[in-house]
Amino acid sequence: MASDQKTEVRVRFAPSPTGYFHIGSARTALFNWLFAKNQGGKFILRIEDTDTERSKKEFEDDILDNLKWLGLDWDEGPLTQADIDSKRTNTEILKNSPQESTLSPYRSLYKGDFGPYRQSERLSIYERYLFKLLQENRAYWCFCSKEDLEIERQAMLAQGLPPKYSGRCSKIDPEEAEKRLKAGEKAVIRFRTPQTEIIFSDIIRGNIKFDTSLLGDIVIAKSLREPLFNLAVVVDDYEMKISHVIRGEDHISNTPKQILLQKALGFPEPKYAHIPLTLAADRSKLSKRFIETSLNEYRKAGYLQEAMINFIAYLGWHPKEEKDIMDKEELIQEFDLKRIQKANAIFNPAKLDWLNSQYIKKIPESEIKERLKNFVPKEWLKNEKLLIKAFNLAKERIKKLDEFKESAEFFFKLPNYKPELLSWQGMEKEKVISNLNILIEAIEKIDEKNFTLEKIENAIMPLTEALGRGELLWPLRVALSGKEASPGPFEIMDALGKIETLERLRLAIKKLL
């Protein structure tokens, strides 16, 4: 069976909707997605929302929204609206439990807006496997109260032993347990953890050994309809025919538990790849604030999805050849799990800004309006020609799209500036006025339909010889931009057009009179 599984690569991204979608989650998703694409396999999205107290719709929406923004599309979704959680109790379920496990249906769908799988909609599937484990006596009902467990724990600690469950309820006869359940006693389901050594081979970290006698009998469900994390993951990875589990290194300690559960249920073992952590630039653990920063924040600040993808791909992975810029297609071609490093990845914000500025420069003119629509006032969008010219001038200097508005504002509305700003190095007011008049005269001669950068330069540059470069071009640039620093005057004129240029020059003169 294991060898059949090898033929199709099927991976999953399995976030718990208990927080915003941050860089760490994005990286796990991206590595899974790139691997699936590289291998011609499938990428599955599974929302792990069995923790009903901490799971929130808001977080799930955030995850889906950001995956879509990054273009990490998933390949499958549930066939039906899922198994609805009925309000039956453990006792009722015990009476009517199905003898046979019918696997949940799933199918490949064309790309689109469907899915994702949600664990909360698959409770009857976990129930079947829990029931099987109980029937085969590989799991048992545990009636110990929290207080009992705490006393036990303290006693173990006092003896210098590592605390683990004593196995007190493991000896209760199943019929007796059923009676106690019927009588309404509270219980959880524990797995009879075999005491053995588990060795698994991690694609990134090599062989990992684990002594399971340290674990004790772990709780796998709070009831037949309330599976816990490890059980749900194992069942779903099997049902969804997952070939490779690619996830954060923080899950390494869960892997031996999951392998034991797989063995107990007769499931094949997927391949594992645990991705190292991401650290801050100073190698400290990334702050909670960072960890919790939704990718939305980056989007709102005007980071492009292409830059994010490129940046995130390099957090702990790099291509064979040394190169900084790789688009999605190249990443798909070159992605290889074996090139994920063992050492922690370092988050370098300056690198992200640099990458973003590179991708900003590459935005094709046909996309400028769409890309800027959330970053500029609505009126600006009405003048696409000016928007494109303004952007082409600003793009050399901005690192994020949210910097564009400020740097381009003067194209759309001349700011109110002080008349003194028009004077270059203490020039007399009269001299400024006279130079502006000369400029107006020269500009008026240029054909309005042919108001190009070349024509503008040809008309004005010869005048600088007699009148001085600074003396002519400084007042011109300030009259056009109202700012101390801006792109060059000819470029601004080309963007504004003849009429607006003349209007701004006349206004400058008026200010000085």
Ligand code: GLU
């Ligand atoms: N739901 C887990 C999490 O969000 C991931 C589980 C897994 O990948 O196996 O951390």
